[in-house]
Amino acid sequence: MTAHPRAPLPFADALTRRRLVVTGRVQGVGFRPQVHRLATGLGLSGFVRNDGHGVTIEVEGAAAHRFADHLRAHLPPLARIDTLTDSAVAAEGRAAGFVIRDSEGDGTGARLAPDVAVCEACLSEMRDPANRRFGHAFIACTDCGPRFSMTKRLPYDRATTTMGDFPMCAACAREYADPASRRFHAEPICCPDCGPRLSHPLDEIVAALRAGRIVAIKGLGGYHLACDATKEDAVAALRLRKRREAKPFAVMVADVAAAGRLACVTPAEATLLRGADRPIVLLDQPVASRLPLRGGRDGCDLAPSVTMGLPTLGLFLPVTPLHALLFDRGGFGALVMTSANVAGDPIVIDDEEARAKLSDLADLVVSHDRVIRVRADDGVARVVAGVPTFIRRSRGQAPEPLHLARQLPPVIGIGAHLKATVAVIDRDQATLSAHVGDLDSTAAIAAHEQALRHLLDLTRIRPVAVGHDLHPDFPSTRFAQTLGLPLLAVQHHHAHALAVMAEHHLTRPVIALVLDGVGYGPGGEVWGGELLRVDGLAWQRLGHLAPLPLPGGDRAAREPWRIAAALLARFGRADEIATRFADQPQAATMARNIGRLPPAFTTSAGRLFDAAAALTGLAPVNRFEAEAAMRLEAAATEPVADLGLYSIENGILDLDPLMRSLADGTDPVMGANLFHGTFAAGLAELVITAAAAEGLSDVVLAGGCLANRPLTAQMQRLLDGAGLSVWRACQLPPGDGAVALGQAFAAGLAVECGAVESGGSC
Ligand SMILES: [Zn+2]
Numbered sequence: 001m002t003a004h005p006r007a008p009l010p011f012a013d014a015l016t017r018r019r020l021v022v023t024g025r026v027q028g029v030g031f032r033p034q035v036h037r038l039a040t041g042l043g044l045s046g047f048v049r050n051d052g053h054g055v056t057i058e059v060e061g062a063a064a065h066r067f068a069d070h071l072r073a074h075l076p077p078l079a080r081i082d083t084l085t086d087s088a089v090a091a092e093g094r095a096a097g098f099v100i101r102d103s104e105g106d107g108t109g110a111r112l113a114p115d116v117a118v119c120e121a122c123l124s125e126m127r128d129p130a131n132r133r134f135g136h137a138f139i140a141c142t143d144c145g146p147r148f149s150m151t152k153r154l155p156y157d158r159a160t161t162t163m164g165d166f167p168m169c170a171a172c173a174r175e176y177a178d179p180a181s182r183r184f185h186a187e188p189i190c191c192p193d194c195g196p197r198l199s200h201p202l203d204e205i206v207a208a209l210r211a212g213r214i215v216a217i218k219g220l221g222g223y224h225l226a227c228d229a230t231k232e233d234a235v236a237a238l239r240l241r242k243r244r245e246a247k248p249f250a251v252m253v254a255d256v257a258a259a260g261r262l263a264c265v266t267p268a269e270a271t272l273l274r275g276a277d278r279p280i281v282l283l284d285q286p287v288a289s290r291l292p293l294r295g296g297r298d299g300c301d302l303a304p305s306v307t308m309g310l311p312t313l314g315l316f317l318p319v320t321p322l323h324a325l326l327f328d329r330g331g332f333g334a335l336v337m338t339s340a341n342v343a344g345d346p347i348v349i350d351d352e353e354a355r356a357k358l359s360d361l362a363d364l365v366v367s368h369d370r371v372i373r374v375r376a377d378d379g380v381a382r383v384v385a386g387v388p389t390f391i392r393r394s395r396g397q398a399p400e401p402l403h404l405a406r407q408l409p410p411v412i413g414i415g416a417h418l419k420a421t422v423a424v425i426d427r428d429q430a431t432l433s434a435h436v437g438d439l440d441s442t443a444a445i446a447a448h449e450q451a452l453r454h455l456l457d458l459t460r461i462r463p464v465a466v467g468h469d470l471h472p473d474f475p476s477t478r479f480a481q482t483l484g485l486p487l488l489a490v491q492h493h494h495a496h497a498l499a500v501m502a503e504h505h506l507t508r509p510v511i512a513l514v515l516d517g518v519g520y521g522p523g524g525e526v527w528g529g530e531l532l533r534v535d536g537l538a539w540q541r542l543g544h545l546a547p548l549p550l551p552g553g554d555r556a557a558r559e560p561w562r563i564a565a566a567l568l569a570r571f572g573r574a575d576e577i578a579t580r581f582a583d584q585p586q587a588a589t590m591a592r593n594i595g596r597l598p599p600a601f602t603t604s605a606g607r608l609f610d611a612a613a614a615l616t617g618l619a620p621v622n623r624f625e626a627e628a629a630m631r632l633e634a635a636a637t638e639p640v641a642d643l644g645l646y647s648i649e650n651g652i653l654d655l656d657p658l659m660r661s662l663a664d665g666t667d668p669v670m671g672a673n674l675f676h677g678t679f680a681a682g683l684a685e686l687v688i689t690a691a692a693a694e695g696l697s698d699v700v701l702a703g704g705c706l707a708n709r710p711l712t713a714q715m716q717r718l719l720d721g722a723g724l725s726v727w728r729a730c731q732l733p734p735g736d737g738a739v740a741l742g743q744a745f746a747a748g749l750a751v752e753c754g755a756v757e758s759g760g761s762c
């Protein structure tokens with residue numbers, strides 16, 4: 001064969017070949033098929049492939065130099081580019097179309113999209129009797145379906161997911177290979193012939209729910225317990241079996257219109273509800289429906305046992321095709337859809353475990369044969385002071401990495417105790433696990449360890465240090481100590497502030513106000529209403545709430561009336577305790593012994609909410625975490641500040657006058673308004689004073705109390721008014737779910753500056 005010299009080309013740039021290296025959310029989101037369509041449309045040859053760091057593209061042809069812009073302008077709906085490098089490479093000249101090449105590399109640095117709720121296009125196919133996927137409970141495409149929960153390792157391909165167990169039929173294989181198909185290279189693709197199967201016929205599941213039975217249903221990231229939310233008997237039975245006394249149940253509805261019949265839905269909330277990550281959205285019920293057994297509208301009245309009188313309702317839309325089928329076939333107004341677990345344990349994902357553990361809770365256990373590889377409870381979101389806030393970042397959000405402003409060494413953050421998660425940082429990416437839960441049971445502790453192992457498997461990082469809480473006895477701290485890595489103990493509220501700073505790329509020193517339930521201070525103090533100056537690893541306590549009495553320690557957190565009683569005693573009104581809290585069997589004893597109890601104190605904002613809820617008579621006890629605070633918030637209609645009811649001295653915010661006034665009040669609504677308004681005003685003054693003294697203008701607000709709407713809205717307004725830049729968690733939870741990320745960030749900084757060694761602390 002003779003090699004012919006290449007004929008001269010009419011345009012010099014006809015031989016342009018560019019190599020694009022793209023990182024970001026580019027795997028598992030239909031990125032390669034889109035690149036294929038765009039390149040073919042521009043008449044370019046070359047290839048695209050997933051690799052260790054994201055996606056590599058080579059394009060050759062006259063339009064090659066325009067390709068990067070073209071790509072940015074036509075990203076698939078779920079894709080997001082963090083970095084894109086575009087460089088010239090030697091042209092190959094043997095134009096032979098554009099191909100998708102097999103994945104390369106070990107997955108280091110690549111990343112994966114979270115699970116995605118069923119999309120509109122798939123729903124309409126599922127509802128079309130002429131479609132071959134009519135009624136198919138596992139319909140999925142490039143834009144929807146399981147991702148994280150089915151991924152065993154990266155790079156993301158059919159074989160590395162639990163869908164690898166289902167060989168594609170000829171028809172599905174054709175779509176998978178057809179660049180014109182919506183399912184071109186869609187890894188979860190399947191059909192009734194080749195896909196997973198439900199354990200029970202749809203009609204049987206619908207009939208059970210209609211009959212008021214409790215049904216365990218395998219979802220994307222775990223099992224749910226479901227029942228008809230309009231049937232009081234069913235919901236009450238679920239409460240009894242789940243031993244869940246008062247915490248409201250999440251409710252699934254068919255669509256936004258159905259949500260609007262049960263709650264007030266603003267446009268921002270509708271957007272959250274419809275989001276591809278499909279979180280549970282905390283909404284306000286209309287005032288008229290806050291009374292139990294309200295007269296019905298459109299035939300959908302929630303059973304009183306769903307919310308137990310709390311006006312906040314957690315609603316979400318169907319996540320999986322099966323959920324949508326249940327509403328289509330059953331016509332339900334609303335279904336309770338609560339995580340299936342045995343009290344305090346993580347959500348059940350394993351089919352054997354489901355049969356063993358859920359048969360006591362459910363009348364029917366509906367399973368299927370697609371394995372859930374990773375546990376991911378439902379995410380929970382709320383619009384707080386105009387900003388969508390993820391109170392629980394989980395299914396749909398994890399493991400979407402956060403892009404950091406700087407590169408850090410590979411490190412781990414192990415989390416605290418409540419709402420535990422784990423985080424890993426590698427270079428400029430921080431990945432937070434799905435919500436694990438409170439580490440109070442051996443199952444939860446095991447799930448926490450599993451979440452870390454899986455995150456390390458996926459990211460393939462070799463951590464060089466681990467950040468943990470200051471509390472020596474947390475299971476998370478003890479777990480960190482078994483990892484054989486240099487340790488860094490990170491103060492709880494410092495970690496909260498660092499998480500927000502990492503999210504918002506804040507590199508300058510900030511004033512951080514952290515309001516939460518409890519976190520260890522450096523000397524084992526019970527902190528939780530802290531004003532800090534944070535400059536990376538360095539932090540300083542500038543102020544805090546005046547200490548509240550905490551009679552009986554943890555018991556007082558469960559029984560806010562005890563804190564209220566101790567406050568009454570402090571105000572010289574111990575004689576009121578027994579009558580005020582006559583419903584509490586221990587009240588009389590407490591009133592007698594109040595002077596003799598060993599003194600214990602906390603600066604916790606959470607306990608201040610508790611005390612206020614008890615003093616206003618709204619909630620003497622916490623039957624679930626933060627119940628008293630939620631009832632106090634729910635009672636607030638229009639916060640009012642009385643600037644005479646607090647004082648600030650040396651950075652200490654004293655709210656005793658406010659608490660006295662609450663004890664005097666008779667109207668709980670007025671009390672709730674006065675509390676929120678005055679507390680916010682006091683906190684804002686504390687922050688503004690400190691910011692001026694320190695010469696800083698960036699203010700970080702963090703901690704679980706930031707989920708409180710009236711408090712956050714008032715503080716935001718006052719701090720904005722003072723010309724300060726306010727930073728709150730948006731993608732990360734404001735509460736303890738983000739602590740792991742702050743700890744990892746601290747560990748990364750510490751490794752970088754050589755400050756970490758065995759047993760280090762900051
Ligand atoms: Zn779809």
Ligand SMILES: [Zn+2]
Pocket residue numbers: 168169170171172173190191192193194195
């Ligand atoms: Zn098929």
